[in-house]
Amino acid sequence: MIEFQNLVKIYNSGGKEVHALNNVNLKVNKGEIYGVVGYSGAGKSSLIRCVNYLERPTSGKVIVDGHDLSKLSEKAIRDVKKNIGMVFQHFNLLNSKTVFANVAMPLVLAKTPKDKVIKRVTELLEFVGLADKADVYPDQLSGGQKQRIGIARALATQPSILLCDEATSALDPQTTSSILELLKKINEEYKITILMITHEMSVIRQVCDRVAVMEDGKVIEEGSVFDVFSAPKTKTAQNFVSTVMHDQLPESILNMIKENGTKNVIRIHFIGQSTGKPLLSQLAKKFDIDTNVLFGNITELQGIPYGNIIVELQGPDTEVQRALQYMTTNEISYKEVNTYVS
Amino acid sequence: MLVNSDQIIEALIETIEMVGLSLLFSAILGLPLGILLYATRKGQILENLPLFNVLNVIINIFRSVPFIILLVAIIPITRLIVGSSIGTAAAIVPLVFYAGPYIARLVESSLLEVDHGVLEAAEAMGATPFQTIFRFVLPEALSSLVLNFTIATIGLVGASAMAGTVGGGGIGDLAITYGYQRFDTVTMLITVVILIILVQGLQSLGNLLSKKIRRR
Numbered sequence: 146m147i148e149f150q151n152l153v154k155i156y157n158s159g160g161k162e163v164h165a166l167n168n169v170n171l172k173v174n175k176g177e178i179y180g181v182v183g184y185s186g187a188g189k190s191s192l193i194r195c196v197n198y199l200e201r202p203t204s205g206k207v208i209v210d211g212h213d214l215s216k217l218s219e220k221a222i223r224d225v226k227k228n229i230g231m232v233f234q235h236f237n238l239l240n241s242k243t244v245f246a247n248v249a250m251p252l253v254l255a256k257t258p259k260d261k262v263i264k265r266v267t268e269l270l271e272f273v274g275l276a277d278k279a280d281v282y283p284d285q286l287s288g289g290q291k292q293r294i295g296i297a298r299a300l301a302t303q304p305s306i307l308l309c310d311e312a313t314s315a316l317d318p319q320t321t322s323s324i325l326e327l328l329k330k331i332n333e334e335y336k337i338t339i340l341m342i343t344h345e346m347s348v349i350r351q352v353c354d355r356v357a358v359m360e361d362g363k364v365i366e367e368g369s370v371f372d373v374f375s376a377p378k379t380k381t382a383q384n385f386v387s388t389v390m391h392d393q394l395p396e397s398i399l400n401m402i403k404e405n406g407t408k409n410v411i412r413i414h415f416i417g418q419s420t421g422k423p424l425l426s427q428l429a430k431k432f433d434i435d436t437n438v439l440f441g442n443i444t445e446l447q448g449i450p451y452g453n454i455i456v457e458l459q460g461p462d463t464e465v466q467r468a469l470q471y472m473t474t475n476e477i478s479y480k481e482v483n484t485y486v487s
Numbered sequence: 488m489l490v491n492s493d494q495i496i497e498a499l500i501e502t503i504e505m506v507g508l509s510l511l512f513s514a515i516l517g518l519p520l521g522i523l524l525y526a527t528r529k530g531q532i533l534e535n536l537p538l539f540n541v542l543n544v545i546i547n548i549f550r551s552v553p554f555i556i557l558l559v560a561i562i563p564i565t566r567l568i569v570g571s572s573i574g575t576a577a578a579i580v581p582l583v584f585y586a587g588p589y590i591a592r593l594v595e596s597s598l599l600e601v602d603h604g605v606l607e608a609a610e611a612m613g614a615t616p617f618q619t620i621f622r623f624v625l626p627e628a629l630s631s632l633v634l635n636f637t638i639a640t641i642g643l644v645g646a647s648a649m650a651g652t653v654g655g656g657g658i659g660d661l662a663i664t665y666g667y668q669r670f671d672t673v674t675m676l677i678t679v680v681i682l683i684i685l686v687q688g689l690q691s692l693g694n695l696l697s698k699k700i701r702r703r
Contacts, residue, residue, distance in 0.1 A: 197611055226613030237604035241626040241700070251612045254622065282702070298608075308611075 146306060146338045147173040147196055152205035154191045154362075165191040166202070167362035173355075175305075178332050178339040180349040180370070182385055183359035189342040192359070193308050196340065197229045198222055210305065227255060230299030230337075234311035236291040238283040244270070244294050245279040251301040269297040273327065289320035296327060300335070307331065309341035313348055321345075325352045346389045350374065350446065358382045371446045375416060391442055392453045394482070398439050407457055409465050410439065410482045413472070415452030424477060425456065432468045434460030455482060488673040489665050499681060501575055502657035505647040509582035510640055516587035517639075520546070521594025522620060532606070532616045542591075549588040554646050557581050558653055578647065578655025586643050593635035597628045630701040637693025641686050648682070658682060 154166035165188045173179040183189045194200040195207050198214055207214045212225055238247050248269055252262045270276045273293040283291055292312060299307055309328065313321040329352050332339050343349065349356050349370060356373050358366040358381055366373060366382045374390065377383045387393060392412075394402075402410060413424070425436045441454040458465045472479055520542065526532055527539040552560065558581045562572045565580040601624050609619040625632075648659025658678050666675030 199607060199610055223613035223615065226611060229611070231608070231611040233604060233608065235604050237602070237608040239605060239608075239623065239627055241629060250622070254612055254614050254618055 146175040146210060147171075147179075147340060148206075148208040149192070149195070150206040150208065152192070152195060152207065153203045154188075154195065154200060155203045164362050166195070166205075168205070169359075169362070169364055171357055171364055171367070173338060173340050175338055176332070176336050177354040178328070178341070178352050180353035180356045181340070181342045181359055182344065182346060182349055182356060183342075184344060184381075187359040188362035189359050190310065191362075193310050193340060193342045196306070196308055197226050197231060227251070227302045228304045229306045229308060230296075230302070230304040231308045231310065232292065232295050232299050232312040234314050236283070236288075236295045236315075238291060238294060238298070240283050243280050243282055244275065244286070247283065247294055248297045248301055251298060255302060265301060266297075269300055272300075273297045287320075288316050289324060292316065292320075292324050293327065296324075296331070300331065300337075303335075305337060307337050307339045309339060309343075311343055312341065314343065314345065321348065322351070328352055346385045350389055354447070358385060369447070371449055371451075374446050375414065375451055390444070390453065394440050394455060402439070402457075409458040410455060411458065411469070411479045412453065412455050412482050413477060413479045415443070415450070415454070416478075417449050417451075424472075428458075428468050428471070431471065432460070433464045434458050434468055488677075489669060489671045490661060490674050494661065495677065495681070498656065498658045498661040498678075501655070502644070502647055502659070502685075505575055505578055505582065505650065505655060505657055506640065506643045509579045509586060509643055509647070510636075512579065512583040513586035513590050513639065513643070514636070516583060517590025518594055520587070520591035521598065522625075524591060524595040525598040525624075526616065526620065532610075532619055546588040546591055549584060550592065554581070554585050555649055555652075557585055558650060573654035575655050575657075578650035578653060578657075581653075582643060582646055582650055585646055586639055589642060590636070590639050593639055594632065597631040597635050598624055600631055601627045630697045633697040633700060634693055637690060637697075640689050640693070644682065644685055644689070658685075 149169050149171045152166050152169040153164070156163040156165055167188070169188070169192060171192075181189045181192060191200055195202050196209060198207075202215075209225055210228065212221075214222060214225065217225065239250070242250070245266055248266045249262050252265060257265070266279075267276070270279055273296055275290060275293055275297070278286065278290065278294075283294065286294065295312075307328075312328075313324050316324060325348060328339060328341075331337055332352075341348070341353070353370050355368065356370050357364045358373070358379065360379075360381050365379050366377065373382060374386050377386045401407075415424075425438070428434060429436055435458075437457040437459055439455045439457055441452070443450060443452040445451065458468060469479070524539065524542055524546070527535040527542070529536060529539075549557070561581055561584055565572050565577050568580050569576045571577050605623050605627055606619065609623040614622065647655070647657055648662065651657045651660030652663055654660070658681055662675055662678040665671045666678060
């Protein structure tokens with residue numbers, strides 16, 4: 146649906162070249178919700194703006210729905226844009242126009258007949274749950290309501306792609322959640338491909354199917370949300386994941402371990418089916434050891450349960466070794482926790 | 488007092504006529520120029536630096552000549568346009584040369600105030616440059632435009648008083664010929680008070696209108 150090939154974007158700022166995008170290759174499939182995460186300055190904003198040519202790439206290709214944008218005329222690009230809705234961090238609504246007129250704008254630009262405009266806008270306002278606000282001006286709305294209007298406007302011309310540029314970054318957590326639910330509903334009901342950029346990993350976890358992590362204008366990690374969250378490979382990805390997965394030992398427990406000289410502390414990952422197995426009690430029964438849970442957390446990633454637990458294995462070294470051996474043969478992933486660094 | 492109330496009313500009507508007509512023609516000249524200045528600027532929707540620079544310089548030239556000098560300097564042009572260099576119609580020509588470029592600048596600054604995000608939204612929707620200006624930028628800038636046109640109108644009231652000296656008539660003419668040249672202090676006072684009331688009224692009207700458009 147959207148494909149970036151060797152995408153490069155170089156800005157000239159004050160005589161200095163800034164490489165915002167450094168050879169990005171990425172493919173967003175039809176019907177999926179694709180998230181791009183990265184710190185500010187990572188290039189994610191430039192990337193999303195290349196999809197509808199708000200920014201023109203320095204080199205490389207952007208292919209949208211089979212069209213190579215670099216080969217299209219200005220007019221043809223404007224037509225492609227009508228097939229791409231965009232939602233902005235700061236909503237970018239017209240304060241001089243009513244909610245109705247704001248949502249109607251893309252249709253008016255496309256010279257849609259008036260009766261069809263009324264029908265479509267009414268339908269959209271109902272869909273986003275703000276039918277009663279049609280005659281109100283944007284400055285009388287809350288942030289979440291403004292974003293719903295922004296979303297309704299983006300959907301007006303029935304696009305097949307929706308771009309979300311930090312769409313929830315200016316909203317509080319609760320409003321963020323409801324906006325994300327709305328995006329998910331749009332994706333499911335209208336089968337619209339969504340590409341979103343964010344610096345919040347929780348956003349990715351809540352709605353995305355796949356995720357790319359960007360740094361210094363490059364995609365440094367990419368994959369399904371489950372894979373990236375359960376086993377992030379790069380340091381940046383690990384940092385992002387840890388912001389939402391809470392898989393680090395709390396400070397107080399860490400200090401306690403240090404003071405007591407506790408050893409054999411391991412982190413065990415439970416994925417899917419294995420979450421339901423009574424592993425710890427089995428270990429205690431089969432081997433001459435006790436298990437002491439220091440920290441635990443079970444969440445859901447894309448509908449799959451994912452657990453993360455830190456335990457201390459107490460007992461003779463030989464028994465502990467046998468227990469670890471048992472886990473390895475049963476394909477239960479664990480990692481020793483270095484209590485001095487982690 | 489050397490003037491009667493009929494003369495004052497006649498002068499007031501002349502002033503309103505001069506201001507009204509020159510405002511109309513200045514707006515016809517200044518609005519498109521201002522839009523063009525805005526749109527051809529670096530980084531804007533119709534970026535065209537040669538055109539922008541030419542317009543910029545021309546407007547600056549007119550803006551740098553004090554009105555009293557402009558008034559006499561363009562007398563040949565005035566003659567060419569209205570066939571005479573005295574009278575109310577002849578006063579309108581220099582007034583338009585004065586206020587047109589001024590309005591162009593004011594329009595430019597009003598449009599530049601429009602939030603960049605709105606332009607981005609327009610671009611993302613695939614709006615043409617024409618649609619961007621008329622459907623997004625102008626409506627968003629309307630409230631500010633009204634305030635700036637109020638400033639221009641008040642400027643014209645002042646300039647029209649000076650234009651009176653070339654025989655344009657109006658309140659200014661009355662003040663000069665009677666108040667100043669014939670030492671009629673009462674007439675001078677009355678004309679000043681009328682001008683103050685006129686300016687206050689215009690400003691209040693502008694504020695009200697702008698607020699109504701902004702309505703928040």
